[in-house]
Amino acid sequence: MPVLELDNVEKVFPGVKALGGVTLRVEKGEIRALIGPNGSGKTTMIATIMGTYRPDKGTIRFKGEDLGHSPMWDRVKKGLNATNQMAAYVPELSIRRHIALGVMINGFEKQDVERVAEIVDLQDSMDELPSSLSAVGAKKLEIGKALSTRPSFLMLDECFAGLSFEEGEEMVGIIRTVVEEQDVTVLVVDHNLGLVEKVAQFTTVIDRGNIIAEGSFQDIVNDPVVVEAYMG
């Protein structure tokens, strides 16, 4: 049974159909990649799944339950979470406090803070301020914040953006750990096809708000429709 199901989800902004009836199913324990050119609707899709935007049409089900118009924080309680493209943090508050926030709000054990810090390899920077983090550190903090809520489905928006290949590979390692050890299903949204190929078991391509292809990475890159969408 799919853990996340989108049925004919539409989202229209004035003058733009950001999502044109998207249907998607993601199975439990999967690492799914969602790729597509700039402006194809990837981030809108994440925001709609998280409840930031209300779909104009269609339904989103998580673990079989229709999410309806529930607010973002309620979806997080149910086990959904997502990271931001640009790290969101309060510059004056330590990395520890950022990771502890989700643990505190959800009433988890305090040891979760250290456990999450180890997964994202931030255990040595916990008392520093987020502004001291490098690009890859900020991405790790985003994942750490999300993991602190013990999600069962995690969406990573542009998690390889701005990283070197080595840093990207480090992120791939973290994503694999999250899936294998934390029993989390992951949807990776990115442009970096080299790293997407390394991490994803299954790839979905979106263009102009519509899913245009799904399959293994090799199937996708050889699909003429996808090549056309990417190369114009």
Place this chain on the structure above:
Amino acid sequence: MSRDFYGWIATLVVLVAVVLVMQGQLSFVITASLFAVFAMSWSFFTSFSGYLNLGHVIFIGLAGYSSAILNYHLGWPMWLCMVLGVVIGTGGGWLYLYPIHRRITGLSFEMVSFLSIVALSNLVVSGLARPVTGGDIGLSPLDGLYSTMPLAVALAVLVCGFGFWYTRYLKSGSGKIVDFARENPGIVRSAGADPHRYTGRLLLLSGLLASIGGVLYVAFTGAAVVSNTFALGLMIRIVVMAIIGGRFSLRGSILGAYLVVFLGMVLMPYVDAFVQFLIIYAIGFVIYFVRPRGLVSVFDGLLERLPWAGRPSHAEKGL
């Protein structure tokens, strides 16, 4: 006992010392303490939630007028009217402001809260409400409180008691969530909580103290009139006091209230009330630009330079 506890005990000692030194001017001391209650309760919500609440006097007005109406029209004992006034002021003010704070933020919240007090003050003096509120004359005389030493000391205890409670609250788990809700509510949502739930609690606690201040102020002045409850002028004075003392600081608000009331006392023989306000507002204006964190930041700076003083953490600053 914690550093916070001793800090507030020290503040209480200073306030009681002021009461003892100024025994001949108890009404000024009591007025200063009541304004400290207003300024601290305003500062608690506005500074720590990030919402600039220009409708704070709704709590004061609802509580003050409720107690006055019950005492004046029904002849109920004043202590009972004051208790009920606090309940009505806190509950009514919160039920009015909380949905607004949930729906709108930033300048829109400021405008709506500001317009609310303009509307309410007009409603209170209108012919429609006159049979109940007394219109622009208000309700007086009421069974009031007198300028006594026990009242002055009790108010100092009230101010410091709430100061300690507020400080503890801001350092609790809920207070730590408020730190995020103020700076970036989206972070709280993505951690699985509704940020308004936490800022709403600040509003409730802020309203509780403002309502207590409201019933005490009405009882102390012996009259419920718009000028000492719902008035725009009262709201502006509260904001100016917090700015002068330090609007990001609970103790700063107390300092600002005392300074403004005592400055008024000093100026009274020489200039009329309008010129007094002009001078006080001019001081507030200058301080806003020269020392945005208020005069309390001068003391904080001096204390930090003491060899035995530990540097307070960022979160502790302003408490």
